[in-house]
Amino acid sequence: MVNYGLTGVRPRVVIVGGGFGGVNAAKALKHARVDVLLIDRINHYLFQPLLYEVATGTLTPGDIAAPIRAMFRRQQNVTVLMGEVTGVNPAAKTLTVAAMNEPIAFDYLVLATGARDNFFNHPEWQGSARSLKSLRDAIDLREQILKSFELAELADDDASADWLTTFVIVGGGPTGVELAGTLAEMFEFTFKNNFRRLHPDEARILLVEAGPRILPAFDPALAQQVHRKLENMGVEMRVNSPVEAIDDQGAIIKGERVLSRNVIWAAGVRASPASDWLGVPADRSGRVIVNPDLSIPGHPDIFVVGDTAHTPQGDKPLPGVAQVAIQGGRHVGAVIKAHVERYPAPPPFVYHDKGSMATVSRWYAALELGNVKTAGLIGKLGWAFIHILYLSDMQNRIRTFIQWTWANLFSARGSRYITRPFTRGELASVDTPPPTANDG
Amino acid sequence: MVNYGLTGVRPRVVIVGGGFGGVNAAKALKHARVDVLLIDRINHYLFQPLLYEVATGTLTPGDIAAPIRAMFRRQQNVTVLMGEVTGVNPAAKTLTVAAMNEPIAFDYLVLATGARDNFFNHPEWQGSARSLKSLRDAIDLREQILKSFELAELADDDASADWLTTFVIVGGGPTGVELAGTLAEMFEFTFKNNFRRLHPDEARILLVEAGPRILPAFDPALAQQVHRKLENMGVEMRVNSPVEAIDDQGAIIKGERVLSRNVIWAAGVRASPASDWLGVPADRSGRVIVNPDLSIPGHPDIFVVGDTAHTPQGDKPLPGVAQVAIQGGRHVGAVIKAHVERYPAPPPFVYHDKGSMATVSRWYAALELGNVKTAGLIGKLGWAFIHILYLSDMQNRIRTFIQWTWANLFSARGSRYITRPFTRGELASVDTPPPTANDG
Numbered sequence: 001m002v003n004y005g006l007t008g009v010r011p012r013v014v015i016v017g018g019g020f021g022g023v024n025a026a027k028a029l030k031h032a033r034v035d036v037l038l039i040d041r042i043n044h045y046l047f048q049p050l051l052y053e054v055a056t057g058t059l060t061p062g063d064i065a066a067p068i069r070a071m072f073r074r075q076q077n078v079t080v081l082m083g084e085v086t087g088v089n090p091a092a093k094t095l096t097v098a099a100m101n102e103p104i105a106f107d108y109l110v111l112a113t114g115a116r117d118n119f120f121n122h123p124e125w126q127g128s129a130r131s132l133k134s135l136r137d138a139i140d141l142r143e144q145i146l147k148s149f150e151l152a153e154l155a156d157d158d159a160s161a162d163w164l165t166t167f168v169i170v171g172g173g174p175t176g177v178e179l180a181g182t183l184a185e186m187f188e189f190t191f192k193n194n195f196r197r198l199h200p201d202e203a204r205i206l207l208v209e210a211g212p213r214i215l216p217a218f219d220p221a222l223a224q225q226v227h228r229k230l231e232n233m234g235v236e237m238r239v240n241s242p243v244e245a246i247d248d249q250g251a252i253i254k255g256e257r258v259l260s261r262n263v264i265w266a267a268g269v270r271a272s273p274a275s276d277w278l279g280v281p282a283d284r285s286g287r288v289i290v291n292p293d294l295s296i297p298g299h300p301d302i303f304v305v306g307d308t309a310h311t312p313q314g315d316k317p318l319p320g321v322a323q324v325a326i327q328g329g330r331h332v333g334a335v336i337k338a339h340v341e342r343y344p345a346p347p348p349f350v351y352h353d354k355g356s357m358a359t360v361s362r363w364y365a366a367l368e369l370g371n372v373k374t375a376g377l378i379g380k381l382g383w384a385f386i387h388i389l390y391l392s393d394m395q396n397r398i399r400t401f402i403q404w405t406w407a408n409l410f411s412a413r414g415s416r417y418i419t420r421p422f423t424r425g426e427l428a429s430v431d432t433p434p435p436t437a438n439d440g
Numbered sequence: 441m442v443n444y445g446l447t448g449v450r451p452r453v454v455i456v457g458g459g460f461g462g463v464n465a466a467k468a469l470k471h472a473r474v475d476v477l478l479i480d481r482i483n484h485y486l487f488q489p490l491l492y493e494v495a496t497g498t499l500t501p502g503d504i505a506a507p508i509r510a511m512f513r514r515q516q517n518v519t520v521l522m523g524e525v526t527g528v529n530p531a532a533k534t535l536t537v538a539a540m541n542e543p544i545a546f547d548y549l550v551l552a553t554g555a556r557d558n559f560f561n562h563p564e565w566q567g568s569a570r571s572l573k574s575l576r577d578a579i580d581l582r583e584q585i586l587k588s589f590e591l592a593e594l595a596d597d598d599a600s601a602d603w604l605t606t607f608v609i610v611g612g613g614p615t616g617v618e619l620a621g622t623l624a625e626m627f628e629f630t631f632k633n634n635f636r637r638l639h640p641d642e643a644r645i646l647l648v649e650a651g652p653r654i655l656p657a658f659d660p661a662l663a664q665q666v667h668r669k670l671e672n673m674g675v676e677m678r679v680n681s682p683v684e685a686i687d688d689q690g691a692i693i694k695g696e697r698v699l700s701r702n703v704i705w706a707a708g709v710r711a712s713p714a715s716d717w718l719g720v721p722a723d724r725s726g727r728v729i730v731n732p733d734l735s736i737p738g739h740p741d742i743f744v745v746g747d748t749a750h751t752p753q754g755d756k757p758l759p760g761v762a763q764v765a766i767q768g769g770r771h772v773g774a775v776i777k778a779h780v781e782r783y784p785a786p787p788p789f790v791y792h793d794k795g796s797m798a799t800v801s802r803w804y805a806a807l808e809l810g811n812v813k814t815a816g817l818i819g820k821l822g823w824a825f826i827h828i829l830y831l832s833d834m835q836n837r838i839r840t841f842i843q844w845t846w847a848n849l850f851s852a853r854g855s856r857y858i859t860r861p862f863t864r865g866e867l868a869s870v871d872t873p874p875p876t877a878n879d880g
Binding site: 060061062097136153156194402414417431 | 482483484497500501502505507509513520522523540541574575590593596632633634635838839846856858859860867868
């Protein structure tokens with residue numbers, strides 16, 4: 001096979017997935033005597049927790065996406081390939097990549113392929129609901145939001161305009177909360193005086209949660225504060241409200257038909273198909289059940305980390321958050337390094353909870369760090385500090401800081417360009433009012 | 441019809457096109473007792489001369505695109521609509537917009553709809569050559585460049601890799617020159633140490649010009665300096681070299697088949713269909729021949745400006761550059777204001793040439809301002825100063841300044857994300873080498 005910068009002499013570590021887990025595993029192998037091949041479907045490391053800032057135009061895609069190969073340009077033992085892994089043969093210790101003639105052999109394999117949206121038993125909802133998992137999703141959602149308002153301004157009748165400017169966010173976790181708050185601010189401040197006919201601050205935003213409260217991973221009192229804050233910002237809060245249907249006209253929420261062009265999915269996720277590749281047991285969400293060192297049963301040299309792994313700790317598995325993937329990736333790097341260099345294996349993986357955060361508005365975020373539980377300006381400052389700290393490279397940090405400061409002070413959003421003229425279908429939606437409510 | 445913020449009392453000026461011409465006409469009407477309706481197919485004012493910086497990832501799309509309605513949020517006599525004008529009835533003084541049930545009436549009409557690529561008598565080339573006229577074009581070109589290198593790194597054979605990393609730029613005007621120089625720098629500096637197998641600095645860049653020299657609008661000695669500079673940067677300069685064919689495998693340049701996945705069109709343009717709408721005479725490039733006050737023959741209240749107009753001045757028409765459109769738009773605004781307010785009409789339009797510029801590299805630009813003719817660092821400083829001055833809003837200026845400074849000092853390019861995984865077709869191109877040279 002083609003020599004992708006690999007020596008062929010040192011043990012070869014193949015890492016699939018260039019997110020928090022994969023990139024941190026590769027970094028942890030910096031001084032190990034191995035060759036690392038890092039494969040991802042896309043070319044960038046993505047700071048996923050800030051996707052909603054791209055979707056609402058505060059940050060640009062480049063602020064939260066760094067080219068993986070640029071991150072490793074000085075770590076000579078890492079080779080980066082953009083490619084689609086199509087299968088793994090654990091027994092032969094090889095994997096296949098689309099368009100490559102020969103399989104790739106590995107001595108160690110790290111699967112860190114993340115998760116995708118889970119529409120439970122309703123795959124047909126996917127065509128009508130917007131996701132927010134990838135940079136492409138965020139860019140497409142931004143274009144849809146901007147176009148919805150342009151179409152509404154053009155619309156002849158109010159029913160069309162209302163349908164176009166109603167936003168249903170499904171899922172009351174951090175992503176749903178952050179999106180609801182940021183949309184409310186965008187409509188109230190950024191769009192102020194921009195339209196002559198529409199009143200963007202009257203656009204409807206619904207935050208829909210099937211469970212009894214938003215932010216279930218947070219302290220109940222803190223979650224309640226955030227709930228009230230969102231209500232005060234004009235977000236219609238619907239807890240205990242399962243979504244029963246999603247189609248091109250909107251959604252049915254606990255029996256009520258809500259007409260909306262913009263249904264956004266921020267609810268369940270399902271692990272990537274790693275367990276199918278490996279032929280090993282998975283939990284209900286498709287996550288591979290891993291050993292205490294994050295290897296898989298029967299294969300001490302194959303590891304699964306992050307959202308793709310079911311990592312038992314205490315009485316339940318670890319949540320699908322960035323820190324679990326980051327710490328898991330580092331741990332696996334250390335395990336491999338120890339094995340290659342014949343040191344004793346590190347102790348089993350223990351996750352250190354660094355707390356939870358959710359931003360709500362320009363000056364308001366909820367923050368839980370150990371015993372510190374706060375919501376408001378202090379929370380926002382802590383939130384901003386931690387996020388800038390974790391952004392991947394220096395240029396992004398500076399730019400992002402400027403972007404945020406500017407957007408907060410002046411309610412400006414730098415990225416409000418639409419890249420495609422209206423389609424025929426979009427133009428038709430201006431003329432034809434959707435069916436009246438309660439037809440479902 | 442719906443009342444788009446128009447009073448229905450004051451004279452109505454409809455401006456079609458939100459580029460340099462249209463936006464400046466609307467601004468010039470700020471204190472006029474008129475209602476302005478500004479219609480564009482897209483929602484942003486685009487700083488077109490810097491599109492190549494977006495295509496090469498130095499600037500983000502938001503740096504050079506400002507939402508038109510945000511620009512006019514405080515100019516209350518302007519209403520902005522995103523919409524597609526489908527026709528004009530000069531006799532009835534109305535125009536039609538897609539998806540709007542009724543035609544829009546005007547008292548004054550300004551057509552500033554720009555130009556699009558002109559493939560002369562070869563419309564079939566359009567499918568194989570990349571354009572660089574819109575933000576969408578620049579974003580797509582950026583994605584194609586990045587993907588070409590990713591595919592080449594993945595490729596099994598050298599013939600495919602060469603085809604993927606050969607860039608043919610058709611047209612030796614400022615756009616072609618700027619793109620060639622920026623690509624050369626991107627490959628040499630930005631991609632440095634990023635690939636383990638490819639040598640991006642060995643990627644081929646051809647700048648192809650049918651005429652005897654590049655930058656025909658510049659002083660010949662200055663153009664010659666730029667020619668040598670590009671040669672020293674590794675660009676293959678082909679003057680007196682008409683392009684005879686373009687297809688998916690590459691181009692035939694003066695009889696020679698050049699295999700290339702990336703043929704970029706920076707040659708002729710053709711005016712938008714304003715002359716068809718109006719039913720008035722146009723020149724060979726489709727530009728409407730206008731009167732000295734920029735109105736059209738027989739219709740003193742219909743004006744055409746910018747790339748859409750054939751504006752005689754001296755012995756030849758004015759060139760299709762930003763300054764002609766900006767000054768034309770301002771002039772038309774003044775003519776309409778004078779007419780509405782019963783002042784004497786301003787004197788006929790006279791274009792003031794503010795000089796020409798073309799950047800070549802981080803520290804090198806050609807600059808012609810009256811008798812000042814310089815190429816090099818001084819040119820680049822003047823170039824940067826003037827461009828930042830003209831960028832439309834404050835946030836963009838600051839961000840762009842930081843972006844440029846950073847990119848120049850560290851050869852960094854902030855926007856190097858790919859948003860879509862490889863398609864089947866792209867993956868096939870890795871495996872199947874294109875036919876050998878000279879088959880055409």
